[in-house]
Amino acid sequence: GAGVSQSPSNKVTEKGKDVELRCDPISGHTALYWYRQSLGQGLEFLIYFQGNSAPDKSGLPSDRFSAERTGGSVSTLTIQRTQQEDSAVYLCASSFLGINEQYFGPGTRLTVT
Amino acid sequence: SQQGEEDPQALSIQEGENATMNCSYKTSINNLQWYRQNSGRGLVHLILIRSNEREKHSGRLRVTLDTSKKSSSLLITASRAADTASYFCATVPSNDYKLSFGAGTTVTVRA
Numbered sequence: 001g002a003g004v005s006q007s008p009s010n011k012v013t014e015k016g017k018d019v020e021l022r023c024d025p026i027s028g029h030t031a032l033y034w035y036r037q038s039l040g041q042g043l044e045f046l047i048y049f050q051g052n053s054a055p056d057k058s059g060l061p062s063d064r065f066s067a068e069r070t071g072g073s074v075s076t077l078t079i080q081r082t083q084q085e086d087s088a089v090y091l092c093a094s095s096f097l098g099i100n101e102q103y104f105g106p107g108t109r110l111t112v113t
Numbered sequence: 114s115q116q117g118e119e120d121p122q123a124l125s126i127q128e129g130e131n132a133t134m135n136c137s138y139k140t141s142i143n144n145l146q147w148y149r150q151n152s153g154r155g156l157v158h159l160i161l162i163r164s165n166e167r168e169k170h171s172g173r174l175r176v177t178l179d180t181s182k183k184s185s186s187l188l189i190t191a192s193r194a195a196d197t198a199s200y201f202c203a204t205v206p207s208n209d210y211k212l213s214f215g216a217g218t219t220v221t222v223r224a
Contacts, residue, residue, distance in 0.1 A: 004155075033212070041216060045213070089154065091156070093156075099205045101158040102212060103158065104155040106154050106155040
């Protein structure tokens with residue numbers, strides 16, 4: 001079956017521009033996560049969606065970051081007024097319920113110039 | 114914040130040898146998971162061990178969990194060049210649902 005997909009795979013943007021990153025989770029998975037990974041580092045939790053519950057936004061680093069999940073499926077992570085420190089790989093994962101194994105997408109490599 | 118901490122940070126072994134890496138964590142957990150990451154992109158789930166389990170096997174992988182010491186180990190037996198990757202442990206706290214990842218162990222298998 002289809003795995004988690006993310007688009008675009010790479011994004012280069014100028015400082016100050018807004019970007020949107022998309023994640024298509026595995027069908028039927030109720031939980032969706034966004035993470036950020038800087039070069040050579042571990043994963044930094046950003047936001048978590050579970051079913052129709054209010055998302056856990058506790059990991060978002062600033063109010064420039066926001067995310068939504070429409071219809072319990074596709075999710076979009078938006079970064080406004082991008083800064084160079086936003087450069088990283090953004091990973092999306094989904095799972096059936098929140099405590100089980102997560103299935104990751106290939107990530108979006110964001111470069112802010 | 115990162116709850117799991119892997120040790121060592123990097124490991125280089127000869128093909129055919131075993132590789133062992135450890136993970137320590139701080140709070141009580143529901144389960145602990147190991148993931149592999151190739152080339153800095155998507156992670157692949159390897160194995161999940163629940164807090165009431167002590168050992169689990171999957172192919173050439175063996176995971177142990179010691180909740181009294183708040184630690185886990187991942188053993189890769191008879192390593193292959195294709196095992197070259199970064200390995201991460203991740204914990205699900207017993208009172209939460211978010212996975213918390215460590216910084217990872219980079220394993221290089223030399224041919």
